Amino acid sequence: MCGLKIQSRRIIRLIWLDCDISMDEMQFLESVYELAVSYLEDKGTLVDYQNFDSLEKITDTKLQVGPMPYEEILQDIQHYLKYCVRTNQSGFMNPLWGGINTVALAGEFLTSLTNTSMYTFELAPIGTVIEKSIISKMLGYVGYPDGAGTFTTGGSNGNMLGMLCARLKNNPVGMQTGYDNRNLVALVSEESHYSVVMAGNVIGIGKENIISIKSDQFGRMRADALAEEIQYLKAEGKEVFCVVATSGTTVKGSFDPLKELAEVCFRENIWLHVDAAWGGSALLSSKHTHLMDGIDLADSVCWDAHKMMGIPLICSSFLVKDESILARVCNHTKSAHYLFQSEDRTNDLGHYSLQCGRRNDALKLFLAWRQKGDEGWSKLIDSYMESADYIESKISHHPRLELVSPREWTNICFRYTSEVIDENTLNKELRKRLMQNGSFMVSKAMIDGMYIIRLVISNPEITLSSLDHFIEEVVRLGEEIEKELPHR
Ligand SMILES: Cc1ncc(COP(=O)(O)O)c(C=O)c1O
Structure with missing residues (x-):
C-alpha cells in the first residue's frame, strides 16, 4: 500500500x-x-x-x-x-455575506501560500501592481480619479480611517502636536453602524461626541435635521469636523441622501465620509447605482468586497478623494528607515496604511473581478435585488407575516404576527428554532420596540425555491410556537 x-x-x-x-x-x-x-x-x-x-x-x-x-x-x-456554520449554504442569510466565490477562494489560498506583507514593493512586487490596479478600479466607481486607497481590516477600520482623515483636514498640525479633542463632534445617522461610535472612543473624541441625526421613515439621515444640528452645535461652541453617512444601513439597508448631505457639508466645510461597507456594491449595477448618487461629492468611503461581492473575509477597501490626506494620516517616514528604503514612495503601499504587516487582500478580489468582469458583478447585484423583490412580495402578501420597514436594498425586516401571543417573544423563539433546526440562519434586530427578523440576500446559493422553503418553515414554526407557548 x-x-x-x-x-x-x-x-x-x-x-x-x-x-x-x-x-x-x-x-x-x-x-x-x-x-x-x-x-x-x-x-x-x-x-x-x-x-x-x-x-x-x-x-x-x-x-x-x-x-x-x-x-x-x-x-x-x-x-x-x-x-x-456552513456559510456557503442557501439557508445562510444572517450577516451581510455568504456563499463562496471559488476564484476568490483560490486567491485567498494563494495569499497565504505566498505569505508576504504589502508594505513595500520590494516584498510584494506583483501584489503591489495588483493592489494599485484594483484600488484604481474602485476609485473609478466612486468617482475619485485622483484619489488613493488601501485595504483595511474591515469597514469598522475604514470608518475610523475616514474620521482620522477628517480630523487631519480640520487640524493639519494636530498630528504632530496632539489634539485637544474636547470640542470636536462627528455627526452620524441614528441608523449608523456601531463601529462609528467605537471610532469616537479610539480616536479620542469620546462616544458622547458622536451625535445621532434623525432619519426619515425609510431610515435615511435627514439633511434638514443635519443642517439644523450643525447650527445648534456651532452656537454651543462645538466644532463639527466630520459627517458619517451610510450607504446601506445594517438593519434596514437604507441609503442616506448623499447629494443633499454633501451640499450641507460643502457649505459648512465639513468632511463627508460614507460608510458604504454594505451598500457600496450598488455601484456595480447600472440598475441600482442611483442609490449611491452623490458618492463622488463625498471625501472618503469604505466599501467591503467581503460583503455583497462574496469575497472571503476580510476584503475591505478605504478610498479617499485627496491622496495627500491619506498619505499624511499614515505618515511615518522618519521613524521607519529600516523598512522603507525606496526613493519612490508611491509604490510602497505602507505609506497609505495604518498597518505595518498587511495581508494581500487585493489578490482574491482581483482574480474574482477578472473572472466575472464588470458585467458579472452587475448581474450578481441585480439577481440579489430580484430575489429580495420576490421574498418581499411573498411576505407582504402573507396574512401572518408583516414587513416592518420599507425596503431599499436586500435587507428584509419582517415579523410573524399573532393575536394570541406576545409577538416579541414569538419572533425571538422563532428565530432561535430556525437556527437550532439547522436549516436557516437569519438575524434579529429591534425596530420601534419590535423584535424583528432580518434576512439579507447576499449569498449566491439562495434561490427562489430556497426562499419559498424559508417562508414555509417560518410559518410552520410560527404556528407551532403559537400552540406551545402560553397565550396572553
Ligand atoms: C453599515 C456597516 N458599516 C460597517 C460595518 C463593519 O464592517 P466590518 O465587519 O467589515 O468591520 C458593517 C458590518 O456589518 C455595516 O453593516
Whole structure:
C-alpha cells in the first residue's frame, strides 16, 4: 500500500476506517483539499447546533507538549468542519455575506501560500501592481480619479480611517502636536453602524461626541435635521469636523441622501465620509447605482468586497478623494528607515496604511473581478435585488407575516404576527428554532420596540425555491410556537 501513490480520496477513506498510515506533508495537503471539496459538495445541515458546554466537551483542545501525527490533525479538521456554520449554504442569510466565490477562494489560498506583507514593493512586487490596479478600479466607481486607497481590516477600520482623515483636514498640525479633542463632534445617522461610535472612543473624541441625526421613515439621515444640528452645535461652541453617512444601513439597508448631505457639508466645510461597507456594491449595477448618487461629492468611503461581492473575509477597501490626506494620516517616514528604503514612495503601499504587516487582500478580489468582469458583478447585484423583490412580495402578501420597514436594498425586516401571543417573544423563539433546526440562519434586530427578523440576500446559493422553503418553515414554526407557548 505505502509503495503506491496514494490518492487523497483513498487516504480519507483510510482515516475514516482508522487505518494506521503515515502521511507526509503533500499527502496531508491533498487530504485537506479533499475534505474541502466534500465541504463544498455537502448540501446538508447548515449547522449542527450545540451549546458552548457540549461543544467544548466533545472538542479536543489540548495543546500537548510533543508533536501530533498528521492523521490526527486531519481528524481535528474534520471535527471543525462538522461543527462550523456552513456559510456557503442557501439557508445562510444572517450577516451581510455568504456563499463562496471559488476564484476568490483560490486567491485567498494563494495569499497565504505566498505569505508576504504589502508594505513595500520590494516584498510584494506583483501584489503591489495588483493592489494599485484594483484600488484604481474602485476609485473609478466612486468617482475619485485622483484619489488613493488601501485595504483595511474591515469597514469598522475604514470608518475610523475616514474620521482620522477628517480630523487631519480640520487640524493639519494636530498630528504632530496632539489634539485637544474636547470640542470636536462627528455627526452620524441614528441608523449608523456601531463601529462609528467605537471610532469616537479610539480616536479620542469620546462616544458622547458622536451625535445621532434623525432619519426619515425609510431610515435615511435627514439633511434638514443635519443642517439644523450643525447650527445648534456651532452656537454651543462645538466644532463639527466630520459627517458619517451610510450607504446601506445594517438593519434596514437604507441609503442616506448623499447629494443633499454633501451640499450641507460643502457649505459648512465639513468632511463627508460614507460608510458604504454594505451598500457600496450598488455601484456595480447600472440598475441600482442611483442609490449611491452623490458618492463622488463625498471625501472618503469604505466599501467591503467581503460583503455583497462574496469575497472571503476580510476584503475591505478605504478610498479617499485627496491622496495627500491619506498619505499624511499614515505618515511615518522618519521613524521607519529600516523598512522603507525606496526613493519612490508611491509604490510602497505602507505609506497609505495604518498597518505595518498587511495581508494581500487585493489578490482574491482581483482574480474574482477578472473572472466575472464588470458585467458579472452587475448581474450578481441585480439577481440579489430580484430575489429580495420576490421574498418581499411573498411576505407582504402573507396574512401572518408583516414587513416592518420599507425596503431599499436586500435587507428584509419582517415579523410573524399573532393575536394570541406576545409577538416579541414569538419572533425571538422563532428565530432561535430556525437556527437550532439547522436549516436557516437569519438575524434579529429591534425596530420601534419590535423584535424583528432580518434576512439579507447576499449569498449566491439562495434561490427562489430556497426562499419559498424559508417562508414555509417560518410559518410552520410560527404556528407551532403559537400552540406551545402560553397565550396572553
Ligand atoms: C453599515 C456597516 N458599516 C460597517 C460595518 C463593519 O464592517 P466590518 O465587519 O467589515 O468591520 C458593517 C458590518 O456589518 C455595516 O453593516
